[in-house]
Amino acid sequence: MLWFKRISVGLLTLILLVVGFLYFVLRSSLPLYEGELPAEVNQSVAISRDAQGYASIEGENRNDVAYALGFVHAQERFFQMDLLRRNAAGELSELFGEMALELDKKRRIHRFRAKAEWGFAALPAEHKTLLQRYTAGVNAGLAELGWPPFEYGLLAQTPRNWVEADSFLALYSMYLDLQGAEGKDELAMGLMQQKLPQDWYDFLFQHSPDWQAAMDDSKVSLTPMPKSSYPAVLAGQKTACTDCSLHDSTDIGSNNFAVSGKRTADGRAILADDMHLGIRVPGTWFKAQLKWIENGEAYEVAGVSLPGTPAIVAGSNGHIAWGFTNSTADWSDVIALKLDEKAEKYQTTDGWQEFSYQNEVIKVKGQPDELVLQKETIWGPVLTPPFQNYAYRWVAHDPQGANFNLITLEKSKGVKETLKLAASAGVPAQNLLVADKDGAIGWTLIGALPQRKVQQMDTPQDWSNGQNNWTGYLSQSAYPQIYQPQSGQLWTANSRMIGGKDLELIGNGGYDLGARGQQIRDALLASAQHNEQSxxxxxxxxxxxxxxxxQQLLLDTVLTKDFVAEHQLESYRDYVMKDASQASIGSVGYSLVRAFRAKTLELTFAPLTALLEQNKLSGRDLKFSLETAGWEMIQQQRTDTLPADFSSWRSLLQQAVLQSKQKLETDYGSLASASWGNINQSAIVHPLAAAVPFFGDWLNMPAMPMNGDSHMPRVQNKVHGQSERMVVSPGKEAEGILVIPAGQSGHPLSPFYDADHDFWLKEQPLGFLPGEQKYLLKLQPKA
Structure with missing residues (x-):
């Protein structure tokens, strides 16, 4: 047995040595939080952090501050920055191998790496210098780590230095997250228009008249159900859909809202902003406060920054506070190409044109390089198969779509001035909400808005005869805006914000149903005065x-006495009656009503989604929620609108009950266990957690039940929700709120890895400004 003991001791020693080495490597890659460090700065820069890791950077000029911000971003978040640039450029395969190849091929259609390099070359000198200083700081921060970020060890890779164009790629990655990149919404709508009579197309795909809360108080009326028979292509559709989910199966975008001085006790304006994004470890945003001197004037701006870029994205500078939601308007067009017999040329107003081609080389880890030949037209790239007869025109492809003019908001002094700056900013078009220290509030769209002549914005169009085209970009004077509304409040929530000529100008990119915006509007109206807490x-x-x-439909119409008795639905009915009023973690009734609605709409429109699937599209690609049309069909209960599988609307609704109930019982064991908290468990994970044996879960945030869901202000699903919660009054920042999921750092041994998470999860506020200084690092000019 002596040999067994020796082997056991030897193995244990080896394991301890390996674990000890790995821990040493991990410790060596920790960010530097204290001390002094020689750096490429002109004057001393102080980087302080509070107990949450909220970074405050103070220097004598903006360029040194940009250097320090780059340094901090790299130390805390370099791997996440790397993913942003690679996602946009189509370079993930170099890190992850063949598993990322198909995504990279999709990304290469946009040629964002080349566009990023052109964008940097075209920057004004001031912004070019700022980006150069930020980039130098990033690379200094990366080099200062004793060991590269641990993710590169897991991937057996070496991190590649940052270059200035990479900051453009971080911006393009946000385009990919916030706007359609493949034109599938217009392809889906085009297919529907081709297959359906116009009256049924107009009925099915309409803005909701039930859930509208446009800021200009414009209204839309219900498009009534046509008297003609339901289209045969839908009524007779027999092929089942494999994925029957629809446009609003997941929520989109963000919330922001503001009240002017007439709605607060002391005459100040207050802004609230919570941007909804996919949530993982670490989160999207990094909290930062920047302080510097310029021409004898002191500047101070605080809020959330995007690692990879040198600006505060949303925040307050003491004079104004600003925040964003995705505009969800239409910023791209799909072009139906007219091809010659050999499909080698396409028709334009100048006659037949040959396609141009660009070689895109994709490096693949462990494999030979992959060559992609990208086909392009004068209007934009040709879409990938099976949609290769279409080209794509997108704001993101133009020079106006990407720049760093957002930085000008840091110095803006009032709402009117800020609204004028919006047209020059090259960002994915957003709803910009602004409040200033004098009590004013305002709204406009920020980002480049195309000036176009397009017969139909929702469906692919033929551009070969000159009837459809883009003629440039709108000037600031043409942008829709609202300043100091009489109500003293503004709100946006990714639904239709405006109507009339302004709506015709910006179109529909897939607006949210509007229930969320209406709930915010009404909650603001419910109180004469507001503060940060409200x-x-x-x-x-x-x-x-x-x-x-x-819920009322279930109780009044579907859950009849006979149906309940036949299927033993007494407890189901009791849950629906008792606790369906909110998406709280203990509610079973909410889970049941939510599942019933989803299943009802899926069954009602299964023939439509099957038709889309046959054409390589899905119900999620549609630009419109089918809630309005579906509800009207249920109210009228015409037999011709029934899917072929059902003999009556009552049978469809009852099947929706039985099927959704069975699914919940299968997934959770019983109705009692199907509380919303059990269904809505957070899954906030590190992208490489699955690659770490035994210890991978250590990288993730704990799975926890969460309040909230789609179609309400507290948007929260398993991996999607409020990526920050900010409430601030300019000039009164000390009374504001700012909290993010997970924490500031991407390093699992950092005290800031999950420092904000408990506050975010438990819906507790943290201060908008950094708290008491706990750590101080100084960057000193090199001798």
Whole structure:
């Protein structure tokens, strides 16, 4: 047995040595939080952090501050920055191998690496210098780590230095996240228009008249159900859909809202902003406060920054506070190409043109390089198969679509001035909401808005005869805007914001149903005066107002006495009656009503989604929610609108009950276990956690039940939700709120890895400004 003991001791020693070495490597890659460091700065820069890791950077000029911000971003978040640039450039295969190849091929259609290099070359000198200083700081921060970020060890890779064009790629990655990149929404709508009579197309795909809350108080009326028979292509559709989910199966975008001085006790304006994005470890945003001197004037701006870029994206500078939501308007067009017999040329107003081609080389880890030949037209790239007869025109492809003029908001002094700056900013078009220290509020769209002549914005169009084209970009004077509304409040939530000629100008890129925006508007109206706490409460509102009529439908129409008795649905009915009013973690009734609604719409429109699937599209690609049309069809209960599998609307609705109930019982064991908290468990994970044996879960945030859902202000699903919660009054930043999921650092041994997470999860506020200094690092000019 002596040999066994020796082997056991030897193995244990080896394991301890390996674990000890790995721990040493991990410790060596920790960011530097204290001390002094020689750096390429002109004057001393102080980087302080509070207990949450909120970074405050103070220097004598903006360029030194940009250098320090780059240094901090690289030390805390370099791997996440790397993913952003590689995602946009189509360079993930170099890190992850063949598993990322198909995504890289999709990304290469946009040729964002080349566009990023052109964009940097075209920057004005001031912004070019700022980006150069930021890039130098990033590479200094990366070099200062004792060991590269641990993710590169797992991938057996060496990190590649940052270059100035990479900051453009971080911006393009946000385009890919916030706007369609493949034109599938217009392809889906085009297919529907081709297959359906116009009256049914107009009925099915309409803006919701039930859930509208446009800021200009414009209204849309219900498009009534046509008297003609339901289209045969839908009524007779027999092929089942494999994925029957629809446009609003997941929520989109963000919330922001503001009240002017007439709605607060002391005459100050207050802004609230919570941007909804996919949430993982670490999160999207990095909290930062920047302080510097310029021409004898002191500047101070705080809020959230995007690692990879040198600006505060949303925040406050003491004079104005600003925040964003995705505009969800239409910023691209799909072009139906007219091809010659050999499909080698396409028709233009100048006659037949030959396609141009660009070689894109994709490096693949462990494999030979992959060559992609990208086909292009004068209007934009040709889409990938099976849509190779279409080209794509997108703001992101133009020089106007990407620049760093957002930095000008850091110095803006008032709402009117800020609204004028919006047209020059090269960002994915957003709803910009601004409040200033004098109590004013305003809204406009920020980002380049195309000036176009297009017969139909929702469907692919033929551009060969000159009837459809883009003629440039709108000037600032043509941008829709609202300044100092009489109500003293503004709000956006990715639904239709405006109507009339302004809506015709910006189109529809897939607006949210509008229930969320209406709930925010009404909550603002419910109080004559507001403060930071009341606006924060609206951010956390998870009342299920949109589902109230579905709950009533169940109780009044579907759950008849005979149906309940036949299928033993007594407990089901009791849950629906008792606790369906909000998406709270203990509610079973909410889970049941939500599942019933989703299943009802899926069954109702299964023939439509099957038709889309046959054409390599899906119900999620549609630009419109089918809630309005579906609800009207249920109210009228015409037999011709029934899918072929059902003999009556009652049988469809009852099947929706039985099928959704069975699914919940299968997934959770019983109805009692199907509480919303069990269904809505957070899954906030590190992208490489699955690659770490035994210890991978250590990288993730704990799975926890969460309040909130789609179609209410507290948007929260397993991996999607409020990526920050900000409430701030310019000039009163010390009274504001700012909290993010997970934490500031991407390093699992950092005290800031999950420092904010408990506050975010438990819906508790943290201060908008950094708290008491706990760590101090100084960057000193090199001798």
């Amino acid at each position: 606006l924060h409460a609206i951010q956390l509102d998870h009342r299920a107002l949109m589902l109230a009529r579905w």
